[in-house]
Each structure stands twice: as C-alpha cells, then as structure tokens.
Amino acid sequence: MANVKSTQAGIAYLDLQAHVGITKHIGGRAATDRLLADCHVENAREVLCVGCGIGVSTAYIAKKFDCHVVGVDISDKMIEWARLRAKRERVESKIEFRTADIQDLPFQANRFDAVIVESVVSFVTDKARAIRECVRVTKPGGYVGLNESYLTQALPPELSEMVGRTLGGIEMPMLETWQALWDASGLQERVLQTYSIDARQEVSDRIRWIGVRWTLEAFARLFRLYLTRPEVRVSVREQYGSTSDVLGKLEYALFVGRKQV
Numbered sequence: 001m002a003n004v005k006s007t008q009a010g011i012a013y014l015d016l017q018a019h020v021g022i023t024k025h026i027g028g029r030a031a032t033d034r035l036l037a038d039c040h041v042e043n044a045r046e047v048l049c050v051g052c053g054i055g056v057s058t059a060y061i062a063k064k065f066d067c068h069v070v071g072v073d074i075s076d077k078m079i080e081w082a083r084l085r086a087k088r089e090r091v092e093s094k095i096e097f098r099t100a101d102i103q104d105l106p107f108q109a110n111r112f113d114a115v116i117v118e119s120v121v122s123f124v125t126d127k128a129r130a131i132r133e134c135v136r137v138t139k140p141g142g143y144v145g146l147n148e149s150y151l152t153q154a155l156p157p158e159l160s161e162m163v164g165r166t167l168g169g170i171e172m173p174m175l176e177t178w179q180a181l182w183d184a185s186g187l188q189e190r191v192l193q194t195y196s197i198d199a200r201q202e203v204s205d206r207i208r209w210i211g212v213r214w215t216l217e218a219f220a221r222l223f224r225l226y227l228t229r230p231e232v233r234v235s236v237r238e239q240y241g242s243t244s245d246v247l248g249k250l251e252y253a254l255f256v257g258r259k260q261v
C-alpha cells in the first residue's frame with residue numbers, strides 16, 4: 001500500500017475503496033438506467049465513463065448497448081479493477097481504459113455521444129472545470145449525465161470535520177451549489193432531478209449488481225487490511241461508524257444536459 005494517501009489518523013475514503021476493490025454511486029442500477037435513458041445512450045456510438053471506479057457501469061453499458069466505451073479514472077488501481085471486471089464480464093474488446101483526471105481529459109473536443117459521470121465531481125476540487133471538460137469532449141447534440149449527491153442540511157461540526165478529513169479536504173456541496181454549477185455548464189435542455197436515499201436498499205442493490213463473488217473477495221481484502229494495518233482500522237471505524245449519520249442528511253441528483261448542435 002505504498003501509494004495510499006493517509007489522512008491524519010487513517011486512510012482517505014477513495015484510497016481505501018481502491019485497495020479493497022469496491023466503489024459505488026447512490027441510487028444504484030436504477031439511477032444508472034435512468035441516466036443512460038435520459039442521455040439516449042441507446043443511440044450512442046461512443047460513450048465516455050469518467051471516474052469509472054471498478055468499472056461496474058462501464059461493463060454494464062458495454063454489455064447492454066451496441067457502442068464503444070471508454071472508461072477513465074484518476075486512480076491506476078481503480079483502472080486495474082475495471083479491466084478485471086471487463087474481462088470477467090467478457091466485454092474487454094468493447095472497452096478502452098485510461099488513467100485520467102476529469103479536470104484535464106486527454107481527448108479531443110466533440111468526440112463522445114454521451115459522457116456519464118457517477119459520483120465523481122463531488123470529490124473534485126475544481127467542479128466547474130470538471131464539468132467544462134465533460135462538455136468539451138461531448139459531440140454537439142450529445143449528452144452529459146451526472147449522478148452526484150448533496151447535503152440536505154449542514155453536518156454537525158465534529159462530523160463535518162471527520163468527513164472533510166476522509167475526503168481530503170473536499171466539502172460536500174448543498175443542492176444550490178450544484179444548481180449553480182449546472183446552470184453555468186452551457187448545456188441546453190438541462191434537467192436536474194432529485195431523489196432521496198434508501199440506505200438499506202443501497203447496500204443490497206450494490207451487492208446484487210457487483211456480484212456475490214466480487215463482494216466476498218472485496219470483503220476478504222478489507223478484512224486482511226483491517227487485521228494488518230492499524231490506520232485501516234481507524235478509517236473503517238471512523239468512516240463506516242458514521243455512515244448512517246451522513247446518509248441521513250444526503251440526497252442525490254441526476255443532471256442531464258445536451259450540447260448545442
């Protein structure tokens with residue numbers, strides 16, 4: 001775990017996910033299906049998944065639609081998991097993976113028919129730049145679709161401090177912040193729909209989608225790290241111990257917009 005970023009006491013949230021091999025976005029497969037339908041992925045020839053994590057949606061899109069998919073993530077480790085997943089799902093010939101930062105995408109302008117971003121911009125410092133990059137690489141007439149969560153009320157100071165620490169200093173936005181960012185995107189036909197969270201369903205949906213084998217393997221890795229790394233024990237207790245407090249104040253939104261022809 002040489003490249004694991006440590007917070008004051010433990011390990012940053014996304015680094016722990018990368019080492020264990022689990023990522024998620026709120027709303028699960030139902031939210032992805034809505035986003036893909038609203039972005040008309042059924043008509044797309046080339047789709048970009050930004051911040052693809054372990055590649056669950058990437059493989060899903062490649063399997064479900066007749067299109068080429070490009071998956072990018074800032075973490076090499078996530079890209080390794082995503083490649084493994086594509087191989088296991090037998091869709092590797094339809095997907096190309098690259099390590100890249102959403103704030104500086106290594107693609108020419110106007111390339112993709114749809115750009116799908118699920119729970120990524122929340123973790124980025126310059127959110128306006130990240131959205132601008134997604135718009136830039138989208139074809140005129142193509143769609144950008146985001147699934148991002150927001151706080152419905154301010155967190156108590158202690159919880160806010162802990163969340164800030166585990167997210168590497170990034171603050172969780174409120175809905176008004178997202179609305180302003182989306183309005184400034186320059187996209188047309190903009191829609192922003194909000195949804196509440198059913199915490200229990202989140203977990204069972206994700207396990208069903210990721211698959212029992214993958215989930216068990218991930219938990220075995222987490223268990224090994226928990227036993228051998230004191231900083232992982234700190235993070236697991238801190239991050240998972242406060243999950244229900246944070247989830248109770250979170251909702252998510254689907255953002256869809258179309259680039260001017």
Ligand SMILES: C[S@@+](CC[C@H](N)C(=O)[O-])C[C@H]1O[C@@H](n2cnc3c(N)ncnc32)[C@H](O)[C@@H]1O
Pocket residue numbers: 014023024025050051052053054055056057072073074075078100101102103117118119120123124
């Ligand atoms: C919460 S996970 C969501 C992953 C995936 N979209 C999913 O739904 O399972 C966030 C992902 O965003 C990636 N990420 C964070 N900052 C990024 C950046 N600046 N550029 C690209 N990816 C980034 C992380 O490495 C992680 O894989």
